[in-house]
Amino acid sequence: MKMILKSTALALLLSCSLGHAMGGAGAPAGGGAAAGGGAAPAEEKSSFNIILTAVGDKKIEVIKVVRDATQKGLKESKDVVDAVASGEQIVKENVKKEEAEEMKKKFEAAGAKVELK
Numbered sequence: 001m002k003m004i005l006k007s008t009a010l011a012l013l014l015s016c017s018l019g020h021a022m023g024g025a026g027a028p029a030g031g032g033a034a035a036g037g038g039a040a041p042a043e044e045k046s047s048f049n050i051i052l053t054a055v056g057d058k059k060i061e062v063i064k065v066v067r068d069a070t071q072k073g074l075k076e077s078k079d080v081v082d083a084v085a086s087g088e089q090i091v092k093e094n095v096k097k098e099e100a101e102e103m104k105k106k107f108e109a110a111g112a113k114v115e116l117k
Contacts, residue, residue: 050114056112057111069091101116
């Protein structure tokens with residue numbers, strides 16, 4: 001009897017951690033909530049990645065902003081800014097919305113183009 005309870009508890013734990021991929025008793029409740037509300041897509045993101053897409057004319061100013069944002073040294077900040085020529089670069093990850101908006105304003109003031117994803 002204890003073995004059955006342990007296996008049931010393990011199945012439930014796995015089911016929850018895998019997002020109800022295993023089905024079972026939890027699957028209909030999860031499916032019903034997603035189908036009924038539609039509130040999940042309306043939730044705002046709480047953390048963002050700051051992505052530098054273009055540098056602009058004021059390269060030195062952009063390097064300073066990258067340096068302030070990442071707490072990296074001058075060479076590392078310059079390398080990030082230089083790498084934008086070959087493609088967009090993630091400056092900072094998992095930033096709160098308020099901080100991300102503030103950093104975006106700083107980058108735009110320096111002449112850079114930034115995306116928040």
